[in-house]
Amino acid sequence: MIDWLSLLTVLGVTIVASLAIVLVVGLGIRMLATPTRPGRVADERDEEEDEVNLNGRPRAATAFAVVCFVAFGGIIAFGIWLIVPAFHH
Amino acid sequence: MEPWIVVLVIAIALIFDFTNGFHDTANAMATPIATRALKPRTAVALAAVLNLVGAFLSTAVALTISNGIINEDPSGGGIAITPAFIFAGVMAAIVWNVATWLFGLPSSSSHALFGGLIGSAIVGAGLGAIGWDTLVAKVIIPAVVAPLVAGLTAFLATRLVYAVTRRHDGNPDGRGRFKIAQIFSSSLVALAHGTNDAQKTMGVITLTLISAGMLPAGAGVPFWVVIACAVAIAIGTYTGGWRIIRTIGTGLTEVKPAQGFAAETSTAVTILASSHLGFALSTTQVASGSVIGSGLGRRGSKVRWGTAGRVAAGWILTLPASAVAGALFALLSKLGELGVVIGAVVGAVALTAMFLVSRRTAVGAHNVVSDVSEAAEAVAIRPQRRGKRTGSR
Numbered sequence: 419m420i421d422w423l424s425l426l427t428v429l430g431v432t433i434v435a436s437l438a439i440v441l442v443v444g445l446g447i448r449m450l451a452t453p454t455r456p457g458r459v460a461d462e463r464d465e466e467e468d469e470v471n472l473n474g475r476p477r478a479a480t481a482f483a484v485v486c487f488v489a490f491g492g493i494i495a496f497g498i499w500l501i502v503p504a505f506h507h
Numbered sequence: 508m509e510p511w512i513v514v515l516v517i518a519i520a521l522i523f524d525f526t527n528g529f530h531d532t533a534n535a536m537a538t539p540i541a542t543r544a545l546k547p548r549t550a551v552a553l554a555a556v557l558n559l560v561g562a563f564l565s566t567a568v569a570l571t572i573s574n575g576i577i578n579e580d581p582s583g584g585g586i587a588i589t590p591a592f593i594f595a596g597v598m599a600a601i602v603w604n605v606a607t608w609l610f611g612l613p614s615s616s617s618h619a620l621f622g623g624l625i626g627s628a629i630v631g632a633g634l635g636a637i638g639w640d641t642l643v644a645k646v647i648i649p650a651v652v653a654p655l656v657a658g659l660t661a662f663l664a665t666r667l668v669y670a671v672t673r674r675h676d677g678n679p680d681g682r683g684r685f686k687i688a689q690i691f692s693s694s695l696v697a698l699a700h701g702t703n704d705a706q707k708t709m710g711v712i713t714l715t716l717i718s719a720g721m722l723p724a725g726a727g728v729p730f731w732v733v734i735a736c737a738v739a740i741a742i743g744t745y746t747g748g749w750r751i752i753r754t755i756g757t758g759l760t761e762v763k764p765a766q767g768f769a770a771e772t773s774t775a776v777t778i779l780a781s782s783h784l785g786f787a788l789s790t791t792q793v794a795s796g797s798v799i800g801s802g803l804g805r806r807g808s809k810v811r812w813g814t815a816g817r818v819a820a821g822w823i824l825t826l827p828a829s830a831v832a833g834a835l836f837a838l839l840s841k842l843g844e845l846g847v848v849i850g851a852v853v854g855a856v857a858l859t860a861m862f863l864v865s866r867r868t869a870v871g872a873h874n875v876v877s878d879v880s881e882a883a884e885a886v887a888i889r890p891q892r893r894g895k896r897t898g899s900r
Contacts, residue, residue, distance in 0.1 A: 421644075424786045425652060428777075431784065432660050436776045440664045440769050443688050444671035447765075451674070451681030490688070497695045500779045501702055502564045 439493055446486030452479040512847060513719045516590045517712050519597050519851075521739040524708035526604040527616040528558060528743020531704065533751040534613070534774070534794035535696035538767035540876060541756030544686035545693075547747070547872035553690075554697040555745035561701020562737030576621055576642050577628045590715050591840040591847055592627050597711060598854045599623030599832035603825060605861050611750035611758070611870075612821035615789040620707060621646060622826040626833030630841070645787075650822060653777070653788040654796030661773035661797040665804030668769045685764035692771035697744075699778050700790055705740045709733060749870040755795060757876055758814045760802025770794075770801035792822060 452475040499505045535557075536550040545553065600619040607614040621642075628636040674680045712732050716722040722729070756762060762770070774790075774797045781788040795818055802810040839846040839853070 421786065424784055428781045428784050428786045428788075429656050429659075431780045432656055432773070432777045433663060435780065436660045436664045436769075436773045437667055439772050439776065440668040441671060443685070443768065444668045444765070447681055447684045447688075448672045450684060451672070451679060490691070494691050494695065497775060497779060498698070500783060501561070501695070501699050503702070504564065 439490070442486050442489050442493070446483045446490065449479045449483035449486065450475070452476065509844065510719075512590050512594070512844070513715060513721065515847065515851060516594045516597070516715045517735075519594060519601065519854075520708050520711045520715070521735055523597050523601050523604070523616075523620065523711075524705065524736050524739035525743035525746075526601055526608070527704050527708070528555075528740040529746045529748040530604050530608060530613070530616050530743075530751060531700055531790060532744045532747050533755045534790045535693045535700060535771075536747075537752045537754075537756035537794070538762050538770055538798065539686075539689045539693045540752055541762040542686060542689065542764045542767045543876070544689040544764060544767065547749075547752075547875050550693075551745050551747040551872075553694060555741045557694055557697035558701035558705070558744045559737050559741035561698045561703075562705035562740060563733065564698075565702045565706055576638055576645065577624055577636055589631075590719055592631050592837065593624070593711060593715055593718075594847055595627040595630075595836035595840045595850065596620070596624035596833045598836050598850060599626060599829045602832055602854060602857050603829040605858055607821055607825070608748050608750055609861050609865050610817075610821070611754040612818060613751045613755055613791050613795050614821045614825040615650075615791045616704065617707065617789060618646065618650070618822070618825040619829045620711075622829030623833035623836075625826075626830035626835075627837035627840075629830070630834045630837035646826065649781075649786065649788050650792060652786070653781075653792035654799070654819075656781075656788070657773055657777045657793040657796035658800030658803075660777060661770045661800030662804040664769035664773050665766050665801040668765050669805060672765060682763070682765045685768040689764060689768045689771060692768055692775055695775040696771060696778065696790070696794070699775065699782075701737075701740065703782070703790070705736045708736045708739070712736070747872065749872065749875045750865075753870055753875050754814065754818065755798055758811065759795065759798050759818070760808050760810045762798065762801070763805065763808075766801045766805045766808070769804070770797040773797040773800065 532551055532554050536545070536554050539545040540547050540550050597620065600616070600623040603614070603619045603622070604616060607619075625637055625642070668685075672680050672682055709728050709732050712735075713722065713726070713728045716729070716732075717724055717726060774794045777788060777793045777797070778790055781793075799810055799815055802808050836850045836854070839850040842849070
């Protein structure tokens with residue numbers, strides 16, 4: 419009576435998809451929180467150079483974060499596609 | 508069939524739709540309200556709009572109230588589902604929905620509706636009117652599965668999201684940014700809810716019109732019914748079942764932004780995966796399961812099992828309790844038109860009484876998250892162990 423196959427399918431798909439989504443968003447948010455050098459504190463030289471930004475992050479990190487959030491946007495769009503029957507029936 | 512009974516059933520069905528909306532606001536919006544990703548009023552307004560939109564999005568309304576749990580087709584040897592029957596079942600569902608709201612319990616509106624109709628059908632047509640196999644396969648098993656699937660998923664998702672964003676150098680981890688992501692994940696839950704739940708009431712009203720001969724058999728849903736149901740569920744959602752929001756948002760466990768995002772993602776994915784892979788699960792049970800799972804997954808958080816136990820008890824009781832209420836209303840309906848009127852009056856008195864009781868300890872947008880510590884004290888079952896809690900992670 420229990421449809422084990424569809425139950426396991428739902429369980430597997432749900433876990434894999436959820437982990438993928440939180441991984442993408444988590445990585446994006448982690449990238450945004452990347453400072454130039456981990457644990458670095460201001461020294462005297464920094465105080466003389468105005469352009470040194472202690473919280474500035476490498477461009478690569480910003481770019482990776484953007485990629486992550488674009489992917490998240492794609493996942494949201496897919497979710498809406500799944501919700502609206504007119505799109506897939 | 509007297510036209511006034513049809514009008515009464517439609518009115519009752521729309522009231523049920525309203526209670527369905529305010530009962531289920533919490534499924535999508537309890538966690539973003541709890542983490543202050545959204546202000547309470549903004550959150551319920553967003554959910555209301557998405558429910559309104561969602562109700563119009565679905566093209567095919569399933570013209571069955573009970574999904575085969577009750578044999579609704581008289582030509583197939585089943586019972587003729589008359590408006591008086593439907594009245595008794597829906598009235599019972601409303602009373603149970605309002606009662607569980609009074610206690611802040613996130614119970615399933617679908618279970619309440621099925622239960623009410625089952626009780627009403629048993630009184631009207633005997634035990635044979637119920638498809639017991641369908642009941643087990645479509646209601647009982649999913650009710651057990653939903654919190655487990657969602658809970659396990661949310662547990663793993665929470666672990667992962669904290670592992671990915673953890674910083675070992677003491678710099679800020681930026682997890683507050685999950686509040687923005689939360690808005691998207693909870694909006695998906697609200698939209699999915701709108702496409703599913705308003706349809707139930709559309710089905711009830713359309714079937715009532717067909718059984719009264721006001722629509723031909725096999726007719727589609729009239730557009731005014733779609734509008735009425737969409738508006739009723741949206742108003743209900745906006746009204747906000749604040750008591751239930753408090754239970755899910757702050758009663759089960761303390762929710763942080765990253766954890767809230769993991770829970771909402773698990774809820775959205777569980778609902779979408781189950782509805783598309785043939786194992787439809789209750790939004791309410793999925794949402795509560797996700798919050799508990801995420802509470803287990805976040806280090807330093809604790810799940811208040813006392814509250815979780817009350818929620819679980821509410822789930823177990825919903826179907827039988829609303830069935831008993833449905834049976835009682837159906838007994839009244841058997842007296843004829845006078846019985847239906849008495850049933851409506853009894854229902855109205857019960858609802859008014861519960862509303863008045865609720866005024867004694869009003870919960871609204873202003874205090875839905877501010878009494879967290881007080882609520883925690885009320886439900887805490889054992890004192891905190893020293894040194895176990897790692898603080899605000």
